[in-house]
Amino acid sequence: MKEYRGKSVYKGIAMGPALVLHNKDQQVKRMRIEDAEAELARLEQAKQESQEQLQRLYEKALKEVGESNAAIFEVHQMMLEDPDYLESIENIIRTEMINAEYAAALTGDNFSQMFAAMEDDYMRARAADIKDISERLIRNLLGYIDMDFSQIPPSIIVADDLSPSETVQMDKKKILAFVTVHGSSNSHTSILARMMNIPALIGVRVPIDEIENGTEVIVDGVEERAIFNPDGDVRRKAEEQIREAEEKQRLLQDMKGKENVTLDGRKVNLYANIGSVSDVGYALENDAGGIGLFRSEFLYLGRSDFPSEEEQFQAYKQVVQTMGEKKVIIRTLDIGADKQAEYFHLGKEDNPALGYRAIRICLAQPDIFKTQLRALLRAAVYGNLSIMYPMIIDPEEVKKIYDIVSEVEEELKRKEIPYQIPEQGIMIETPAAVMVSDELAELVDFFSIGTNDLIQYTLAIDRQNEKLEEFYNPHHKAILRMIEMVVNNAHKAGKWAGICGELGADSDLTETFLQMGVDELSVAPSMILNLRKKIRGIRITN
Amino acid sequence: MNKFEYTIKDEVGIHARPAGMLVKEAKKYESKIIVSANGKSAEATKLMAVMGLGVKCGQTVEVKITGGDEDTAYKNMKDFFETNL
Numbered sequence: 001m002k003e004y005r006g007k008s009v010y011k012g013i014a015m016g017p018a019l020v021l022h023n024k025d026q027q028v029k030r031m032r033i034e035d036a037e038a039e040l041a042r043l044e045q046a047k048q049e050s051q052e053q054l055q056r057l058y059e060k061a062l063k064e065v066g067e068s069n070a071a072i073f074e075v076h077q078m079m080l081e082d083p084d085y086l087e088s089i090e091n092i093i094r095t096e097m098i099n100a101e102y103a104a105a106l107t108g109d110n111f112s113q114m115f116a117a118m119e120d121d122y123m124r125a126r127a128a129d130i131k132d133i134s135e136r137l138i139r140n141l142l143g144y145i146d147m148d149f150s151q152i153p154p155s156i157i158v159a160d161d162l163s164p165s166e167t168v169q170m171d172k173k174k175i176l177a178f179v180t181v182h183g184s185s186n187s188h189t190s191i192l193a194r195m196m197n198i199p200a201l202i203g204v205r206v207p208i209d210e211i212e213n214g215t216e217v218i219v220d221g222v223e224e225r226a227i228f229n230p231d232g233d234v235r236r237k238a239e240e241q242i243r244e245a246e247e248k249q250r251l252l253q254d255m256k257g258k259e260n261v262t263l264d265g266r267k268v269n270l271y272a273n274i275g276s277v278s279d280v281g282y283a284l285e286n287d288a289g290g291i292g293l294f295r296s297e298f299l300y301l302g303r304s305d306f307p308s309e310e311e312q313f314q315a316y317k318q319v320v321q322t323m324g325e326k327k328v329i330i331r332t333l334d335i336g337a338d339k340q341a342e343y344f345h346l347g348k349e350d351n352p353a354l355g356y357r358a359i360r361i362c363l364a365q366p367d368i369f370k371t372q373l374r375a376l377l378r379a380a381v382y383g384n385l386s387i388m389y390p391m392i393i394d395p396e397e398v399k400k401i402y403d404i405v406s407e408v409e410e411e412l413k414r415k416e417i418p419y420q421i422p423e424q425g426i427m428i429e430t431p432a433a434v435m436v437s438d439e440l441a442e443l444v445d446f447f448s449i450g451t452n453d454l455i456q457y458t459l460a461i462d463r464q465n466e467k468l469e470e471f472y473n474p475h476h477k478a479i480l481r482m483i484e485m486v487v488n489n490a491h492k493a494g495k496w497a498g499i500c501g502e503l504g505a506d507s508d509l510t511e512t513f514l515q516m517g518v519d520e521l522s523v524a525p526s527m528i529l530n531l532r533k534k535i536r537g538i539r540i541t542n
Numbered sequence: 543m544n545k546f547e548y549t550i551k552d553e554v555g556i557h558a559r560p561a562g563m564l565v566k567e568a569k570k571y572e573s574k575i576i577v578s579a580n581g582k583s584a585e586a587t588k589l590m591a592v593m594g595l596g597v598k599c600g601q602t603v604e605v606k607i608t609g610g611d612e613d614t615a616y617k618n619m620k621d622f623f624e625t626n627l
């Protein structure tokens with residue numbers, strides 16, 4: 001048994017046979033050639049094939065992990081067309097009369113060393129991209145086909161580092177975990193591992209050349225260690241942990257297709273919180289009745305400029321179409337506080353949680369807001385879409401929003417662009433909104449209580465501050481009374497009220513919420529079946 | 543020849559994606575476009591060379607444009623930097 005420490009990228013535990021991916025650049029041999037032109041033609045052919053593969057990878061990644069993560073393959077395509085890079089390979093072939101494989105390997109090494117020597121972490125990480133395209137070129141020159149990951153048994157991938165093209169090709173049902181010697185938490189491997197919910201450990205100093213395929217490995221993302229050839233006891237413990245997790249999952253599968261109804265017949269909607277277009281799959285897999293909170297920030301974060309109306313429209317349209325009849329509640333831009341995008345130029349604030357964020361930005365900079373509203377109104381034609389506005393404190397804000405919506409509507413009408421005015425609701429996440437929820441209920445179609453911020457603002461406790469942990473009580477009577485007040489005020493006006501914060505998934509409170517008359521709980525997709533099970537065992541006694 | 547200076551506002555500097563966009567834009571013109579920063583220069587049509595400049599947020603780049611369509615290229619490249627970087 002041998003244990004190695006590493007850095008956990010995605011927490012979770014897995015056990016299985018190792019599949020070791022050795023560096024592929026070791027097999028390139030230097031060979032003399034006779035005909036340089038023929039060699040250049042081979043290079044051109046391999047380049048074409050590489051471009052086609054990258055295009056396919058780009059399209060696959062676009063579907064599975066979204067535009068910002070897929071963009072790397074577009075960059076790879078451009079790198080492969082880089083005149084300096086190609087010229088270097090061609091020069092080596094011509095002047096030294098050696099094979100294209102070797103010329104590509106040499107050039108790849110030179111260029112990646114240039115990046116590896118740079119000061120900036122981000123640029124250093126790009127050395128891996130250059131290696132990746134060079135290896136692809138070499139594989140195509142050698143006539144190797146891309147490794148078909150769909151053919152491997154469920155395994156734990158052990159590698160020096162994984163290239164983006166390797167990670168995206170992998171069939172995630174077959175990958176139990178990743179263990180890599182190198183890689184940073186900024187690397188594509190890490191980003192994709194998190195996206196695909198696969199346990200991953202990086203920076204594990206394991207001698208991969210000594211590891212044989214099939215060696216048993218435990219990857220423990222919680223304890224941040226990888227154990228090779230585990231002893232009986234360790235093995236049994238891991239097996240037990242995995243079995244428990246699986247058993248829980250399996251039992252929950254029985255809940256699919258069942259109603260969210262209590263023993264005495266009270267029904268409640270269980271919706272999913274999602275953060276990107278690709279998360280819709282998880283929502284449907286877990287039998288969500290709808291999307292209760294679609295955070296639209298993913299369209300704005302991790303990029304260098306505002307997303308266009310068209311880009312937003314396509315994303316919203318795809319989600320509502322995929323969900324069919326089911327409700328999709330899209331929350332408008334909630335940037336600021338802990339979610340920053342440089343191009344908004346928000347600047348530093350002493351108190352960002354109480355600062356310029358969410359609807360405040362939208363009302364102060366209506367151009368940003370209008371672009372999003374236009375996209376939403378257009379997408380509403382294609383399904384059951386609702387809009388939800390965050391961080392409201394005053395009925396006047398809702399009136400201002402409606403004025404802006406009217407302007408957008410006028411514009412769409414004038415241009416004869418198809419649109420629909422959907423249901424519009426608000427997040428209740430400030431104590432102010434709670435206190436005036438009677439007036440707000442008259443104006444909107446629904447409430448969704450954002451408990452994370454509501455708790456923080458009500459208890460005056462910053463959740464990021466570890467020192468305050470002992471004071472933090474999400475079950476505080478003040479919070480529960482607030483929720484009850486909001487639900488009552490909604491019902492008085494004939495509107496519905498739900499909870500989309502983390503508290504909604506807290507099964508200790510499910511009964512309390514149902515007694516209060518909460519109409520909807522929106523939770524992480526993985527929590528839905530769990531909650532359904534809980535609800536079906538509850539009797540609301542009055 | 544036309545030239546302008548620009549201070550990078552993008553938080554991550556000229557990283558891979560913006561560099562790719564820059565190359566795409568520069569390829570539209572017949573003029574030779576040279577980007578200089580940190581004592582190094584790169585042709586704007588060469589992706590790895592541009593990335594190799596390692597331009598970070600807050601640094602100033604100089605862009606020189608020489609050729610038949612240098613006036614159009616100057617205007618559009620300037621726009622490009624201002625909107626994207």
